[in-house]
Amino acid sequence: EGHLHCVQRSEGGLHCPSASALLAEIADIGCDRRRGGYSRHVFDGAERELRGWFADHAARLGLDTETDRNGNVWAWWGTPGPGAVVTGSHLDSVPGGGAFDGPLGVASALTAVGALRARGGTPARPLAVVVFAEEEGGRFGVPCLGSRLLTGAIDAEAARNLRDPEGVTFAEAARAAGLDPARIGPDPEALGRIGTFVELHVEQGRGLIDLGSPVAVGSTVIAHGRWRFTFTGQGNHAGATPLSDRRDPMLPAAATVAAVRRLAAGVPDARATVGRLVPSPGGTNVIASTVDLWLDARVPGGGTQALVDDITAAARAAAADEGCALTVRQESCSDTVAFDDRLRAELGGLLGGVPELATGAGHDAAILAPHVPSAMLYVRNPTGVSHAPEEHAEPADVERGAAALTDVLEHLCR
Numbered sequence: 562e563g564h565l566h567c568v569q570r571s572e573g574g575l576h577c578p579s580a581s582a583l584l585a586e587i588a589d590i591g592c593d594r595r596r597g598g599y600s601r602h603v604f605d606g607a608e609r610e611l612r613g614w615f616a617d618h619a620a621r622l623g624l625d626t627e628t629d630r631n632g633n634v635w636a637w638w639g640t641p642g643p644g645a646v647v648t649g650s651h652l653d654s655v656p657g658g659g660a661f662d663g664p665l666g667v668a669s670a671l672t673a674v675g676a677l678r679a680r681g682g683t684p685a686r687p688l689a690v691v692v693f694a695e696e697e698g699g700r701f702g703v704p705c706l707g708s709r710l711l712t713g714a715i716d717a718e719a720a721r722n723l724r725d726p727e728g729v730t731f732a733e734a735a736r737a738a739g740l741d742p743a744r745i746g747p748d749p750e751a752l753g754r755i756g757t758f759v760e761l762h763v764e765q766g767r768g769l770i771d772l773g774s775p776v777a778v779g780s781t782v783i784a785h786g787r788w789r790f791t792f793t794g795q796g797n798h799a800g801a802t803p804l805s806d807r808r809d810p811m812l813p814a815a816a817t818v819a820a821v822r823r824l825a826a827g828v829p830d831a832r833a834t835v836g837r838l839v840p841s842p843g844g845t846n847v848i849a850s851t852v853d854l855w856l857d858a859r860v861p862g863g864g865t866q867a868l869v870d871d872i873t874a875a876a877r878a879a880a881a882d883e884g885c886a887l888t889v890r891q892e893s894c895s896d897t898v899a900f901d902d903r904l905r906a907e908l909g910g911l912l913g914g915v916p917e918l919a920t921g922a923g924h925d926a927a928i929l930a931p932h933v934p935s936a937m938l939y940v941r942n943p944t945g946v947s948h949a950p951e952e953h954a955e956p957a958d959v960e961r962g963a964a965a966l967t968d969v970l971e972h973l974c975r
């Protein structure tokens with residue numbers, strides 16, 4: 562394991578810390594004291610600090626950093642151009658998320674570049690580390706927003722008009738972060754440079770525990786989408802309004818939460834979740850006037866829309882029972898993606914036959930996959946928990962993952 566040693570010490574003055582050491586450096590950035598874990602959202606204070614941390618490390622590795630028109634950050638070794646080998650992930654989190662989802666892929670990429678530099682020589686192709694913007698959709702609601710914009714998978718005007726919970730538009734936030742909102746949109750030049758993309762990510766379920774392996778190669782990402790249900794009733798006084806006079810949108814919202822579980826249970830391997838429910842105005846002694854409910858639905862194959870149609874029918878019936886109105890809006894949708902067969906086989910062989918793993922989590926690599934050969938590496942998560950503070954990877958597995966990524970990048974750069 563020569564490279565394991567090399568990633569753990571500085572050689573020839575080169576700054577080349579281990580991925581665990583890099584993660585330790587950012588452990589205090591974006592801690593959420595109310596929820597626990599981390600809340601790091603695109604262009605907020607914590608995420609900006611992480612962008613600065615990334616740029617500093619990239620500079621120490623001799624990489625040239627640039628931010629593209631959509632807020633994705635690229636750090637280049639060699640002249641940016643077509644055929645590049647690109648690796649990276651994201652630095653934003655879900656609200657109250659873990660330390661590894663996103664940052665593990667970025668830290669491992671920096672470690673891998675440091676290890677390759679220490680091995681000597683220059684890659685035969687340009688190599689870049691990328692940090693994608695708003696992968697979780699934690700601020701503006703659309704996951705993988707940076708990679709969707711890059712590839713043209715979301716309309717630029719629709720993206721500019723997305724609003725965060727405070728009502729700030731993506732265009733306004735981008736401007737405040739130093740971007741030109743008019744230039745937000747498809748970026749064929751940046752996309753055209755990517756010859757191959759590899760994203761390393763912490764595993765988000767029990768897959769690698771069950772397989773007994775520290776690392777896997779990604780096979781598929783299941784279809785996923787988000788829908789926003791808005792129930793509208795009549796805001797009123799909690800004490801002065803008889804039950805028979807109410808049009809309370811909390812009732813159909815609650816019925817919908819139950820229907821989501823019941824209907825999804827009837828579809829093989831379906832996942833459907835209500836993780837966010839916002840009654841407005843939100844007073845204990847106030848009957849809500851509206852309730853927003855966000856549905857996250859993921860069904861392998863093409864069954865997602867059929868499930869959402871059934872949920873919508875149940876929500877409409879519950880709204881009608883209470884005299885409430887309902888509007889449903891799709892916020893995002895992605896089809897099932899299979900990663901490049903040739904690349905999967907190549908990486909699996911190179912890494913000594915590590916297993917392949919399908920995932921129910923979405924990733925920027927799956928947004929890029931229809932456009933460029935893309936692959937993923939997963940690192941074992943001993944808790945099997947993700948999008949929560951309990952998400953974890955053991956330091957030894959983190960270094961195994963970084964070493965695997967180093968070998969993969971070296972191989973792809975030949």
Ligand code: GLV
Nearest residue numbers: 697921922923924
């Ligand atoms: C992102 O992590 C998602 O799959 O929701």
Ligand code: MN
Nearest residue numbers: 655662697948
């Ligand atoms: Mn995530």
Ligand code: MN
Nearest residue numbers: 662663696762
């Ligand atoms: Mn992620």
Ligand code: MN
Nearest residue numbers: 696922923924
């Ligand atoms: Mn994700």
